[in-house]
Amino acid sequence: MSAGVSTEFISPGPQSFNTTPIIDGVDWFTKPVLVAALSVVVIVWFYWGASRKAAVVPSKLQFAGELGYNFVRNSIARDAIGSHDYMKYVPYLCGLFYFILLNNVAGTIPLIQFPTFSHIGWAYVAAIMSWAIYNGVGIKKKGLWGYFKHQTMPAGVPVWLMPLMIPIEFISNILVRPVSLSLRLFANMFAGHILLLVFVTGGDYMLRESGSIALGGVGIITLLMGLAIAGLELFVQCIQAYIFVVLTAQYIGSAIADEH
Amino acid sequence: MSQHEDPKPTPNTAGDGWRVLSYLIGGILVYGGIGFGLDRWLGTQFLLPVGIVLGAGLTILLLNFRYRQRP
Secondary structure, three states: OOOOOOOOOOOOOHHHHOOOOOOOOOOOOOHHHHHHHHHHHHHHHHHHHHHHOOOOOOOHHHHHHHHHHHHHHHHHHHHHHOOOOOHHHHHHHHHHHHHHHHHHHOOOOOOOOOOHHHOHHHHHHHHHHHHHHHHHHHHHHHOHHHHHHHHHOOOOOOHHHHHHHHHHHHHHHHHHHHHHHHHHHHHHHHHHHHHHHHHHHHHHHHHHOOOOHHHHHHHHHHHHHHHHHHHHHHHHHHHHHHHHHHHHHHHHHHHHOOOO | OOOOOOOOOOOOHHHHHHHHHHHHHHHHHHHHHHHHHHHHHHOOOOHHHHHHHHHHHHHHHHHHHHHHOOO
16 A cells, blocks of 8 residues: 555455466466465475485485475375375375475465465366376276266266266366365455455554554554464465375375275 | 374265266256257257256265265
């Protein structure tokens, strides 16, 4: 808000997410691109540093790296895919988890304060990637027809009900899954960030530009509420990264499962 | 690697919840969509809600069959 120029409150909206190119003339290089690139650099630096001098008695950095890796490996990948063939998918799941996590948390980190996945295109790409992988490994394991049968024939349903159930199974497994993966991530990041913007710009307006003592008091409360929302956001950002990867792992697990 | 392996991993129930939700959306989409299409075709108005309720009901039935099988 430009102080003193306008006394009208301009509410934040989807237009608040329009990012301008950082360097003039390079249209694709916007804030989300920068944040995503930075997150990759940070993750690579962290894991490279953690694994560079691997020792039996781990250093602090190696210990942190193992902790982070084991979390995805044991409590996401192994639990969802099963202890037989989960190792193949750990690199993807681990990379995906920390990429989404860092890009989400970027919405709270001071000076960056932009969650990459509040632009839906990023969420689409992440979901399409997971979708391609779990369908791909399912088709590879069972063949096209076998996989298709596996994904559309619900177990335990009597034969006479099958024709009614097959479309539900097909739509929910093939269509709703990738859409819900991307929409959940995008909507949480978008809604959280816009809520924060409303509280902060609204509180700032009431405190500094409304010219009323009473509204100024409300503005202080609003700003404090904004702080609480920021805390809630941090929680949501972590949960959403976790949910995305858990579901990807479960979909992979169900695609390669022997029976339903 | 110096980590202790968790002897018995616990099943992930958070994911199950989301899958149930995606089944419900799927069922409502399919049969609500069929109802919507029939409404447009026949010029009626009641088939979309009938389709939605039917889809939700069938999904609950499907979920019952599916998750009852679990040991």
